[in-house]
Amino acid sequence: MSRRKLEPFTIISIVGVGFAVLACAIPFWLIISGSFTSEVDLAVTGYSVFPSAFDLTAYKMIFTGPAVLDAYIASVFITVVGTALSLAVTSGVSWVIARRLPYISRPLTVFAYLPMLFTGGLVPLYLLVTQYLHLQNSYFAVILPLLVAPFLVFIQVSAFRQLPASIFESAKVDGAGELRIFFQIALPLSKPILAVVGLFYAVHYWNEWFTALLFIDDVHKFPLPLVLQNLISNISFTQMLPQLAEQATPVYQLRLALTAVTIGPILLAYPFAQRYFVKGITLGATKG
Amino acid sequence: MSLAAGLLALPAVIYFVVFNYLPMAGLVVAFKAFDVSQGIFDSPWNGLENFRYFLDSGDAARILFNTVFLNALFLATTLAAGVTLAIMLNEIRSTLFKRVSQSVVFFPYFVSPVVISIMLQVFLAGASGGGGAVNDMLNVFSLPTLDWYTEPGPWPWILTVVKVWQLGGYMSVIFLAAITGIPEEVYEAGMIDGASRAQMAWRITLPLLRPTAGVLTVLGVGRIFYGDFGTIYAIVGDNGTLFDTTDVIDTYVFRALRQLGDFGTTAAVGLFQSVVGFIFVVIAVMIQRKYAKETSVL
Numbered sequence: 001m002s003r004r005k006l007e008p009f010t011i012i013s014i015v016g017v018g019f020a021v022l023a024c025a026i027p028f029w030l031i032i033s034g035s036f037t038s039e040v041d042l043a044v045t046g047y048s049v050f051p052s053a054f055d056l057t058a059y060k061m062i063f064t065g066p067a068v069l070d071a072y073i074a075s076v077f078i079t080v081v082g083t084a085l086s087l088a089v090t091s092g093v094s095w096v097i098a099r100r101l102p103y104i105s106r107p108l109t110v111f112a113y114l115p116m117l118f119t120g121g122l123v124p125l126y127l128l129v130t131q132y133l134h135l136q137n138s139y140f141a142v143i144l145p146l147l148v149a150p151f152l153v154f155i156q157v158s159a160f161r162q163l164p165a166s167i168f169e170s171a172k173v174d175g176a177g178e179l180r181i182f183f184q185i186a187l188p189l190s191k192p193i194l195a196v197v198g199l200f201y202a203v204h205y206w207n208e209w210f211t212a213l214l215f216i217d218d219v220h221k222f223p224l225p226l227v228l229q230n231l232i233s234n235i236s237f238t239q240m241l242p243q244l245a246e247q248a249t250p251v252y253q254l255r256l257a258l259t260a261v262t263i264g265p266i267l268l269a270y271p272f273a274q275r276y277f278v279k280g281i282t283l284g285a286t287k288g
Numbered sequence: 289m290s291l292a293a294g295l296l297a298l299p300a301v302i303y304f305v306v307f308n309y310l311p312m313a314g315l316v317v318a319f320k321a322f323d324v325s326q327g328i329f330d331s332p333w334n335g336l337e338n339f340r341y342f343l344d345s346g347d348a349a350r351i352l353f354n355t356v357f358l359n360a361l362f363l364a365t366t367l368a369a370g371v372t373l374a375i376m377l378n379e380i381r382s383t384l385f386k387r388v389s390q391s392v393v394f395f396p397y398f399v400s401p402v403v404i405s406i407m408l409q410v411f412l413a414g415a416s417g418g419g420g421a422v423n424d425m426l427n428v429f430s431l432p433t434l435d436w437y438t439e440p441g442p443w444p445w446i447l448t449v450v451k452v453w454q455l456g457g458y459m460s461v462i463f464l465a466a467i468t469g470i471p472e473e474v475y476e477a478g479m480i481d482g483a484s485r486a487q488m489a490w491r492i493t494l495p496l497l498r499p500t501a502g503v504l505t506v507l508g509v510g511r512i513f514y515g516d517f518g519t520i521y522a523i524v525g526d527n528g529t530l531f532d533t534t535d536v537i538d539t540y541v542f543r544a545l546r547q548l549g550d551f552g553t554t555a556a557v558g559l560f561q562s563v564v565g566f567i568f569v570v571i572a573v574m575i576q577r578k579y580a581k582e583t584s585v586l
Contacts, residue, residue: 009486013379020373021392024457027407030421034410047410047421093300096293108297111304118566120311121558122541123318123551127328128311147303178292207400210518214546225402232405233525259406266398274391277398281458282465 028263035059035257039250057250058257067220068227068258074139075206075223082143082205086152087198091190094153095182098160116150129215141215142208142223149204152197155283159193160186196280199273203266224262231255315562318555338556345553347540355515355536358444362451362516363508367501369452370459374497375489377460378467390464393457401522404450408523412436412446440532443524447534450519459504466500467493503576510572513565515539537561 030047037048038055062068093112097105125145135141163186171181187194209225216222222230231254314328321334342348373393380386396404413436414420423433436442470493478488515536524534526543537557544554 007485009484009489010379013376016376017373017380017385017389017393020376020456021389023453024393024396027410027453030410031403031407042414044419047414047419089299089303092296092298096297099293101293104293104297108301112300115304115308117569118312119308119562120313120315121555121562122538122545123555123558124311124314124328125307126545127314127317127551128307131324131327144303145307147307148300153300179296182296203398207398207402209400209402209522225400228400228402228406229522232402232409232522255406256410259403263399263403267395270395270398271391274394277394278390278461278465281461 028267031256031259031263035253035260037253039253042250042252042256055253058253061249061254062257062261068224068261070220071222071224071227072261074221075225078139078142078208078223079202079205081139082146083198083201085143086147086149086201086205087194090148090153090156090197090201091187091194092182093148094156095160095186097153098157112148112153113150126214136215137218137221138215139221142211143205145211146204146208149201152200155280156190156193156197158283159190159196163189192276192279193283195273196276196283199276200280206266224258228255228258228262231258315555315559317551318559320552322551322555334552338552339560341553342557342560347535350532351535351537351540354533355538356512358447358515358520358534358536359508359512361444361448362455363505363512365448365452366455366459367504367508369456370463371494371497371501373456373460374463374467375493377464378493379485379489390457390461394461395457396454397458399454401518404454404519405522405525408446408450437527438529440530440534443530443533447520447523450523451516454519462504463497463500466497470496506572506576510569511565512568513537513561517542 030049033049033051034042034047035058036054036056037051038053038057041048041052041055093108097109097112099105129135129141129145133141135144167185167189168181171185176184207225209223209229212223212226213229216226231251317328317331318338319333319335320328320331321337322328323331326332377386377390380389409420411421412423420436422436426433434442436446474492474496475488478492483491515538517536517538520534520536521539521542524530524539541554541557541561544550544557
C-alpha cells in the first residue's frame, strides 16, 4: 500500500480531516486563551486568540476562594462515589444476565432494557426524589437517578460473554460458588471492560448538571457544571463567588477560567482514556 | 446457586424498580389535580383536564414541531458528518496523524453542554456580550452582523452546527470501526479493476456502511420525541425570544415544572411524550428487524 501515489481524493481527505481537527480544537483554545486575558481586554472583543498580557486574576480568585473549591469537592464526590456505585451495580446485574441462567437471565434482560423504551418522565421522578425519598440537596439525588445505564449494561454483558466459559466450568467443578467465580475469576479477567464502563460513568457524572439543576438548591453544594450554568444565566450569581478586595469581579474572565477548570480533568485524562472510549463504543456498535 | 446470582443482580433490580418502574406508575399524576399535601395517589382525579389545558395553550403544535424537526435535522447532519469524517480518516495512512485527529474530533463528545454553551457565546456574542468571533468575521467581509441571541430564525441551524461539532467525531468512531470490518479483498478487487481511491470510497465503502447507518438511524428515529434537553437548555436557557424555534418537549416540561410548579399539565405532556415515543421506538425496532434480515440475506 505504501508505494501508492497520492491521489486527489487522499489530499482532499487530509485537508478535510485537518479542517475538522481545527474546528474541534479552536473553541477550546479560545476558552483557555480568554481565561488568561484581562477583563478589560475581554470587554473589547469578548475573546482573544492570544492574550496580549498574561493575566491570572480569575484563576487567583478561583483557587483562593472557597466557592469554587466547594464546587470541585461536590463534583469529585459525585464522580468518585457515583462511578464506584454504578460500576458495582452494573457489573453485578451484567454478570447475572451474561450467565444465561434459566428463569433469571432472560426476564432480567427485559427488565433492564425496558426503561430504555418507556420512561415515566420528569414529573414522577421529580416527585419521587423530592416528596418520597427526600433527597433534595443531597449528592445522592444527582447520583442515584443515573446509577445504571442500560447501554453500559449491554456493553458489559457482551464483554462478560466473551470470556471463555470453560474457566467458569472448571472452577465450578472445583467447588467454587457463583459469588466466588464472579469476584475471583470474572472480575479480575474483566479489568479492561471495567475501565471502559467506569470511564463512561465517570465522564457522565463529572458533566452531569440536569439532576443537579433539579434537585440541588443550596449554592454551596452546586457541582461545577451547575456553578457554570448559573454564571451564564445569572450575572448576579457572581456575587456568590469570592471577591478580591481591591478590584471588581472579572465576570467574563472568571466564566472562561471556570470553564477551563471544568474541562481540565477530562482534558488531562483523555489521552490515556481515549482508547478505552473508542473500544467501548466500538463494542456497543458492532454488537448492536 | 441461582440465589447467589440473584444477590448480585439485586441492587440493580432495586434501582430499576425505584427509579424506573415506580415513576411509570407515577404517571397517573397526568390524570389528577395534583396537590402536594395529598401526594400522588390521594390527589383527586380530573380526567383529561391536564391534556386539554396543554392542547389549548397554543404551545403544543410549536413544541411538537420543534422537537421532531430539530431531532430529524440533528440525526441527518450528524450521520452525514460521521460518515464523511470516517471515510476521510480512513484515507490517511500516517498512523500518528490518524490517531491524533481521531482523538481530537472525538473529544467534544465528552464536553458538558454547559461548556459548549460558553464556547458558543464566545463565537456569537463574545464572552462579554461585546462582539463575538462570528460577527468579527462578518465585519471583515463587510457583511451585515446579527444580534444572534435575539434572533430566533437561525437557531435551528446554529444548534445543528453545535450537534455536528459535538457528535460528528463520535459517529466517525463508530463508522470507522465498521470500515475496519470491511474485508481487504473487496478493495484489492477494486484496485485490480483500476478504481481510484475516490471511486472505492463512493462505490465500496459508502454502500457497505449502510447497515451501520441504518441501525443508527433507527435508534435516532426511536428517540425523535425526546429532545436533547441538556444541550438545548444549556444554550438557550430561559431566553424567551428564542423559544419559537428552539423550545422542545423536554425544555417545555422542565420550565413548566420548575417555574410554574404545574405538575398535572407537565405530567400530561410527559405521558404523551412517553407513549408516542414508545410507539416510535417499537416501529423503529420492527423496521430494524426487517432491515437487519434483509442485510443478512445479502
